[in-house]
Amino acid sequence: MSGLRVIVGCKRVIDYAVKIRVKPDKTGVVTEGVKHSMNPFDEIAVEEAIRMKEKKIASEVIAVSCGPTQCQETLRTAMAMGADKAIHVELDAKQTETIQPLHVAKILAKISQEEKADVVIVGKQAIDGDYNQTGQMTAALLDWPQATFASEITKNNGDLTVTREVDGGLETIKVKLPAVITADLRLNEPRYATLPNIMKAKKKPLAKKKASDYGVDVTPSHQILSVEDPPVREAGQKLETTEDLVGKLREAGLLPS
Amino acid sequence: MFSRACLQGARRGVHVYKRFNSTLVVVEHNNEKVTPITLNTITAASKLGGEVSCLVAGSQCAKVAEEVSKVAGVKKVLLADNDAFKGFLPEALTPLVLATQSQFNFTHILAGSTALGKSLAPRVAAKLDVSPISDIIGIQAADTFVRSIYAGNAIQTLKSNDSVKVITVRGTAFDAADPSSGSAAQEQAPAATPSATSEFVSQELSKSDRPDLTSAKSVISGGRGMKNGENFKMLYDLADKMGAAVGASRAAVDAGFVPNDMQVGQTGKIVAPDLYIAVGISGAIQHLAGMKDSKIIVAINKDPEAPIFQVADYGLVADLFKVIPEMSELVDKK
Numbered sequence: 086m087s088g089l090r091v092i093v094g095c096k097r098v099i100d101y102a103v104k105i106r107v108k109p110d111k112t113g114v115v116t117e118g119v120k121h122s123m124n125p126f127d128e129i130a131v132e133e134a135i136r137m138k139e140k141k142i143a144s145e146v147i148a149v150s151c152g153p154t155q156c157q158e159t160l161r162t163a164m165a166m167g168a169d170k171a172i173h174v175e176l177d178a179k180q181t182e183t184i185q186p187l188h189v190a191k192i193l194a195k196i197s198q199e200e201k202a203d204v205v206i207v208g209k210q211a212i213d214g215d216y217n218q219t220g221q222m223t224a225a226l227l228d229w230p231q232a233t234f235a236s237e238i239t240k241n242n243g244d245l246t247v248t249r250e251v252d253g254g255l256e257t258i259k260v261k262l263p264a265v266i267t268a269d270l271r272l273n274e275p276r277y278a279t280l281p282n283i284m285k286a287k288k289k290p291l292a293k294k295k296a297s298d299y300g301v302d303v304t305p306s307h308q309i310l311s312v313e314d315p316p317v318r319e320a321g322q323k324l325e326t327t328e329d330l331v332g333k334l335r336e337a338g339l340l341p342s
Numbered sequence: 343m344f345s346r347a348c349l350q351g352a353r354r355g356v357h358v359y360k361r362f363n364s365t366l367v368v369v370e371h372n373n374e375k376v377t378p379i380t381l382n383t384i385t386a387a388s389k390l391g392g393e394v395s396c397l398v399a400g401s402q403c404a405k406v407a408e409e410v411s412k413v414a415g416v417k418k419v420l421l422a423d424n425d426a427f428k429g430f431l432p433e434a435l436t437p438l439v440l441a442t443q444s445q446f447n448f449t450h451i452l453a454g455s456t457a458l459g460k461s462l463a464p465r466v467a468a469k470l471d472v473s474p475i476s477d478i479i480g481i482q483a484a485d486t487f488v489r490s491i492y493a494g495n496a497i498q499t500l501k502s503n504d505s506v507k508v509i510t511v512r513g514t515a516f517d518a519a520d521p522s523s524g525s526a527a528q529e530q531a532p533a534a535t536p537s538a539t540s541e542f543v544s545q546e547l548s549k550s551d552r553p554d555l556t557s558a559k560s561v562i563s564g565g566r567g568m569k570n571g572e573n574f575k576m577l578y579d580l581a582d583k584m585g586a587a588v589g590a591s592r593a594a595v596d597a598g599f600v601p602n603d604m605q606v607g608q609t610g611k612i613v614a615p616d617l618y619i620a621v622g623i624s625g626a627i628q629h630l631a632g633m634k635d636s637k638i639i640v641a642i643n644k645d646p647e648a649p650i651f652q653v654a655d656y657g658l659v660a661d662l663f664k665v666i667p668e669m670s671e672l673v674d675k676k
Contacts, residue, residue, distance in 0.1 A: 099492070221461060222468035226468050228537075230433050251458075258429065264539075269609075310500060312498050321651075321654045327672060330665075334640070341584060
């Protein structure tokens with residue numbers, strides 16, 4: 086059996102360390118002039134796909150991103166990490182703002198079929214929308230099994246054995262190939278792209294597509310009515326001693342009496 | 343009398359429409375007991391203003407159906423008892439939810455925002471060709487919901503135009519429904535053929551006598567400042583004296599001090615206890631996302647510049663290795 090063909094989804098998001106600002110007109114958050122990078126969970130997905138290739142489990146790794154032109158930088162990063170080629174599904178500014186995970190899942194499902202993929206790996210959630218939906222929906226559309234919140238993946242014959250991070254601890258499941266996996270934080274430690282690899286990545290193929298090329302209508306069914314700042318907590322007080330603290334908690338009835 | 347009823351009906355056009363809402367709650371349980379978040383989800387379902395049905399799927403879970411039928415606000419309990427539901431795999435559960443949906447035509451399908459709910463709801467939604475709504479913290483109308491984005495740093499209100507609303511509910515944002523004053527009818531759920539593309543192998547659950555992290559009244563969390571796993575024993579001792587659950591920051595989990603299911607934050611568990619004590623935690627955006635709705639926040643950290651102090655009601659700039667044993671002693675004294 087030849088190696089698996091792996092699709093990895095990479096989303097370009099506001100960098101995780103940035104303190105976001107809500108727009109005064111409450112339509113969204115300020116993205117212009119703000120540092121963006123690859124969604125941290127997607128970096129983990131890319132890393133896992135590349136490790137599968139290094140272990141000769143995978144034969145080809147294809148990175149996919151849906152979004153504005155700048156997503157090509159995100160895809161170049163994935164290729165500098167080791168992805169073989171990339172597909173950019175370009176969206177205009179408006180579409181980028183209103184696209185929903187269901188649309189992305191439809192695009193990923195179409196690409197997976199066209200590319201004859203065996204595995205789709207995406208991050209468990211993007212840190213901007215915090216939806217945690219795309220992988221599950223891609224699996225549903227393809228009728229493939231899903232292994233969400235993966236912290237370990239091993240391949241045996243036509244199956245993947247996946248350890249998942251669940252509420253009470255860990256859980257191991259077996260999924261038949263082809264399958265969709267979503268990566269949790271502890272799956273691996275993503276590598277840094279080295280300068281020579283960044284240079285090489287510039288020569289790797291990057292196909293430019295539109296959502297309509299895949300027959301996917303990205304008209305939103307969710308209308309965002311407002312985006313606002315969360316309530317601000319009132320400033321607290323600094324205490325001097327442990328006695329003060331325990332006293333305050335006891336006063337508030339927060340300690341067992 | 344008739345005319346008065348007509349008048350009320352006309353005046354409350356919206357409410358007449360609301361009467362046609364019907365909600366399915368997917369019950370989470372371990373075949374023995376209902377998971378607490380299901381009670382919060384039932385409260386959210388009741389706010390939608392229609393009839394609430396609950397789906398209990400599992401293997402030998404009749405006891406759970408019995409428990410759910412006593413929850414206030416539940417009208418009907420649908421029971422699906424089948425070995426195929428072992429491990430609660432979404433591949434097995436999705437056809438069941440779809441069969442139930444095609445029989446009863448619910449307007450809303452809800453699950454708690456847990457590892458199970460997050461895995462299942464989007465799969466069901468995609469099969470129904472609708473966009474799910476994750477982790478809601480408020481309901482403004484039967485089609486308008488509030489949720490947080492960007493790690494809780496912005497609050498989004500959205501109106502869904504989908505025919506069926508598939509929703510996961512943040513447990514801490516809704517009160518638990520009364521588990522003992524209801525009397526729902528029980529019936530069999532429709533039969534469905536589960537997909538056999540996945541298989542449950544095993545589970546390694548962290549065992550603890552302490553309260554469940556997501557529903558505890560008090561939570562004590564440790565971060566990188568704890569230095570190692572052994573030092574967490576100090577927190578366990580204090581937690582036991584206070585009846586508190588113990589959580590952790592990502593740094594503490596990544597360093598291997600404690601297991602991942604203790605992580606509080608954007609990508610771990612979201613908690614909102616009456617009291618949250620952050621010990622040796624700096625307070626990164628991602629951690630705050632998981633605890634900043636706590637009623638009282640206490641920070642114990644030796645770095646006075648730590649961002650955690652900006653959200654703390656009470657801050658103590660001190661060495662945790664001195665403060666925690668002192669606290670343990672003082673809590674004992676009463």
